[in-house]
Amino acid sequence: YQAYDRELERQVALKLIRSDLAANPEILKRFKQELILARQITHKNVIRIFDLGQADGFKFITMDYIEGEDLQSLLRRKKKLEPAEAANIIAQTCRALEAAHAEGVIHRDLKPQNIMLDKRGRAYVMDFGIARSTLAPGMTQTGALIGTPDYMSPEQAKGQTLDARSDLFSVGIIFYEMLAGQTPFLADTTMGKLWKRTNELARPLGELDKTIPPTLCEIVRRCLEIDPHKRFASAAELLQQIEVWQGPKAGTRVLVQRVGGLPAYVKWAGTGLAVALVAAGFFLRSKLGTRLAAPHAPVSLLIADFDNKTGDPVFDGTLEPMLGIALEGAPFISSYNRGQAKKVAARIQPGASHMEAALAQLVAVREGVNAVVAGSIQKERSGYKVYVTTLDPATGRALLKEESDASNKQDVLAAAGKLAERIRKGLGDTTPESAQKSAAETFTAGSLEAAHQYAVGQDLQQSGKWTDAINAYGQAAKSDPDLGRAYAGTAAMYANLGKNQEAEKYYQLALERIDRMTDREKYRTRSGYYLLMHNQAKAIEELSALVSQYPADTAGHANLALAYFYGRNMSKTLEEQKRAMEITPHSLLQRVNYAMYALYAEDFDTAAKEAQSILNENPKFDQALRTLALAELGRGHNEEARQNYKKLQGVGAYGASIASTGLADLELYEGRLTEAAAILERAIADDRAAKDEEAAADRTATLALTELARGKTSEAVSAAG
Template sequence: MKKILIVEDDPALLETLKTFLETENFEVITADDGEKGLQLALKEKIDLIILDVNLPFLGGFEVCRKVRAKGITTPVIMLSGEKKEELDKASGLDIGADDYLVKPFGTKELLARMKAVLRRSSPKVEETGEYFSRTETLEIPLRALPRGSTFAGRYEIIEELGRGGMGKVYRATDKKIGEDVAIKLLSPAIAGDKQTLERFRNELKFARKIAQRNVCRMFDLNEEEGMPFITMEYVPGDDLKSLLKKTGQLTIKKAISIASQVCEGLAEAHRLGVVHRDLKPQNIMIDKEGNARIMDFGIARSMKMKGITEAGTVFGTPEYMSPEQVEGKEVDQRSDIYSLGVILFAMLTGRVPFKGDTPLTVAIKHKAEKPPEPRKFNPQIPEDLSRVILKCMEKDRETRYQDVGELLIDLGKLEKGMPVSIDLKKEKKPEEGVKKGIEWKNSIAVLPFVDMSMEKNQEYFCDGMTEDIITRLSKFEGLKVISRTSAMRYKKTDKDIREIGQELNVASILEGSIRREKDDIRVNAELINAEDGFHLWADIYHQTLESVFEVQDEVSQAIAEALKVKLTPKTIESLKQGRPENIEAYEYALKGMHLINSKYIVFHREDDFKAAIKMLKKAVECDPNYISAYTGLAWAYQHHYQITGNRRDFAVVIKNCEKAYELDPSLADTNGAIGWVHYLKGEFDKAYQSYQKALEINPNSFGINHLIGQFYRNFGLLHHAIDYVSKNIELDPFYLSSHSLLARCLIYSGKFREAEIKIKEALEIEPGNLWSFQDYSLLYMMLKKTDDAEDYLKRAVKINPGSPGNQFYQALLSGLKGEKKKSSLPQEERDYLFSSRNEGGSD
């Protein structure tokens, strides 16, 4: 146990600090003047001294100076008055103090400073171990076919034409008929999948029916020595991708000609009910006469190319994917039209409309971002042609060309120099800056239920009732419901209902009380108009503990009726999801979550964490199928990591999230949880899909809007990140992490003034918090004010010297100042900092 000496002449503050630190498992001795403090510092074996500046008999600076003169290196934190902050700080640090605090300060900040100073003065413990196993994929080499060899008894190999993810393509002479053909030798990964091969066979039956001069004929799927291969028509020439690489961009006449020929080929395929699904320049051959030929019909469907799939892979070529493919929806001929629009864009500009660092980034842009005007990259493009391209690329397939025949008519007019009449759907420009608000039909905050039991020992039960009702109400469409995190700030408040309503920006407030004696519960609930204090509804429920869920349902439905919120049968049924089979499991889970949310997250006491885990594990023992017990364990270990930095917690987080999802994959919370698991592992494709599903189930789910905002920020889609994070702040106004994330998004968007407003708001919520100091440092770096950036970074470092975010910003600042040696991080730190496991590291 660490021994702390507090030297402070204010008796009230001295007693407060002593009591608080003793609850944090420190041994505390005290002195109320400088001389007594000096004697104790010289005589006792002390781990840390908390020393006020202004003390009777002997001032704090003198005490510190005498301690250091004796060669004592015990760390010292000075306490200084607000008016003399800078002077005291300079004087204290000059004589050997390790840190300082300005009065008034919070216990949380004090504890953070103490831990940081003690950590610096203690021997460093080296962390070891990998927490995610890395497996190597065994790649089976694809058989090479040498020139002049005979394959499958009839094909004489002439040359290799190319290779890709599906395998190798060869030109060969079919000795039976004396004609050249193309042979696609399928990769071992595909060859080993019997279902895929069977789909190939089925799709080829349809693809072979396409007999049109602009379509490369598909012949057959065969197998040689266990190696499947496809034979198809050989087209001498270059694919369009190679042509564009050589020329950069095509002439307008040439581009229209190729697009028209592709339309001709697609028209026949679509007539037969065949959609290509993977149209791209690589799949369009330009023969020696300049004619376009579409290749690989049927292959995309056989490969189950569904955009961002359940397996977490971006199938297809993301640069040319339609929005519906990205979402994994069923596609029709209009998907091919979208892809052809992108190809036209590329032929005329020499580039694709959307670029990104990863396939997923590009795919998401197809779904979420408006394509740029083609004339921006090539002013020679006629306006009518530009409008044709953009009509092909409408996000909503209902507003695109509905078939290639329509597109072919407009291309024909353009080829003849005739005007084209196109009514493009007008899209709203993304709002600049912060989204000002979301349209809600109604809004409510549920204040913490008051414990009216005789022994006042039911706070955990009251908090659980509050959270459960909030969760139920959040499922009601069009109803804005303030999250538990923000609602709990009003526990034991003496603020007026009107004032709370204004702070939370809600129209109505539910407040109530619970009296519980053993298994008998009495719930009193009142719904109040936040504007005038008028009671909209009130009721009293007297039930047994076994009926607690029915009470929650009745309260929720009564609120919906009072606020004129229409409930569908599906919504009413959803209220029953996730209930435990055992009421004891519910009690244990409530106790565990109360210990985490009201104790551990606030005071960071390890004993509270252990007690919470014990309760949550008991909940699992009572009911192994109780989802909330597993999500509670994941929540607890996630916060334990954030507080202690123990990376071993991740394995436990993952295990419990996966179990919750396995029990019920139809809930918003379990999809959000499994999305977080994928995010932790760096499986961003899967994370995106899970987050999207969670939002579809419950668009107002707390935290998921923040997570998907963070996700978009990581991929540079800042406008979308701002929208989602702003919505999360609407639902959870006091969630500090969202305020910080929004500030960073605004900084990267160049909206520095709005970013500063957000940082100030976060500091009002929690003065002196680490994230806001880091955000200020980043803001000033972007403004090239390195002195100010360094000042705020020093404040952040004092709060938590070991923060990976601090190390990143320090490296960034050093680079900005031209200090090359200091601007790099060790490889291990880089790997961790930029991994998905570190929420703040993706900047």
């Protein structure tokens, strides 16, 4: 019933307790005990219970009133839901369960009738603690059959002791029903349904409907494992997998949980890892190459900014990425990410606008890059001349010197391709000449202007200016409509921005032009497309082939680690990231990625050790400071975590922002709600001053929950409003 609570001055939902239960003092006592516990759950996806009352001989419970319908009603109307809608409802259900399980509350009777949906699409879980409250006097949880048979876990059907994983089985049944339009354990009788779930695996969703995304099929399959140990370990782990499928617009937050129970609210935004991986080349910093990997030790090269002596701006930044593409025609060569190199250069020499050869050498020494390639282009009476020198970064000694002539502008790219071929041979490339010429055909763009715009796009991409990069790649494609790498770059940028439909469109355009790409670029384009479509198996297949043919491809190994990470195969994730580190052992970027992966794998000692070693070299590396703080928290070293967050506060605006979240979490963890609220209020003010409304909104939601936990309802409502 809908009612008005005069004390709370709000509309509430009122549930009557059956008369046979209300007449039993022991059951009423249990109701009160369970409801007191359930009232501790404060979360935006939980319908909060207010009171157990009595009027005119009726016992009742009052709770939040939601204007909408329950999930059962929605399924009766639609029969089944689109995957995105179903995933959204399950994600919100998982967030509710995460909050409840952190308080030690298991639902025990999760079903579509207990999930309410409002008009905005928000899901609310209700009736926590009520199922167990109806146990007869003297009956313990063990041996009791409590819950709705259609949605019970196997251990619940057997009357065994339950933990949080029982709720996850129920989630799996609900998810299955939303996607398939039917429950997984069909039988004519209740006992038949219970027998099936305790003895038979559910029929795979993919057999019922091949249009259901394979990733969601796998998530549901794991939820429905008969053995609780084979299911997801927690609602947080299940939520993380759903959010990975939903993509970057899902507002993901990643839970890091230590053995012994790190609290549910110790969360951190997963963007730190994503940013580091973007810099590693995840979003397809397009490069070209050829087949026939040679048994040669890996060689990493950093291309310095060329000296453009022609006065023509079309050559500004144009030759560097194209030369890198051509040099990677050798399977043992990897071109160090120039965007990352420029970030390091800015720390070494603040204010430097040009990464000339001497500065590039310092970067290479610091990052453990084997050689620096420097060059220049100048105008001559007969055309243009391009000079390239390969340098030992430690000594500055010239290892190779090459030059090439071009009769006109359009021939300059071809001249650069010839220089790259000579450098590769000088470094030991034994790729057959026919294969090298085939690669050279795909190296050139249809026009110098297309190559220049593509290079501009690369620079903007590596600077994190994704919208501007899209415009530059668009100009490149306009100048050369068959330049496949320009479409691939556009697709990657849309993926970064969370515009997956646009990303898919441009990947398709790139794939239509894949014949102009060599094998490295083909592998990267296809793997990027498969990652976008949440087809981790195909992405792993493409990236495995890439690193098999090009074992020195650092980005290939790093991206393969990412694909394994998306599939939660942490042992393979760490294995591939180690290989990326072996190729560039001094790369702080690859090392911090490894530390972050160790953190996700709950190997907090390794994460802390690696992060600390990075900080020994660069004490102001924000990603390493955050990783170390979280690793210390995972090890139960709260004070050490606090000190690292305080150091992070002094590392720029971004560092201060993420440090405030960490410090607030610590205060919440230790029960200092007033201090947590104060930190959040200051952080929100800083976010708004910086015009970062997304961060401000995120912290405001946390502040509202904090105020609610303090019993300050009006302040909570004000913050949430």
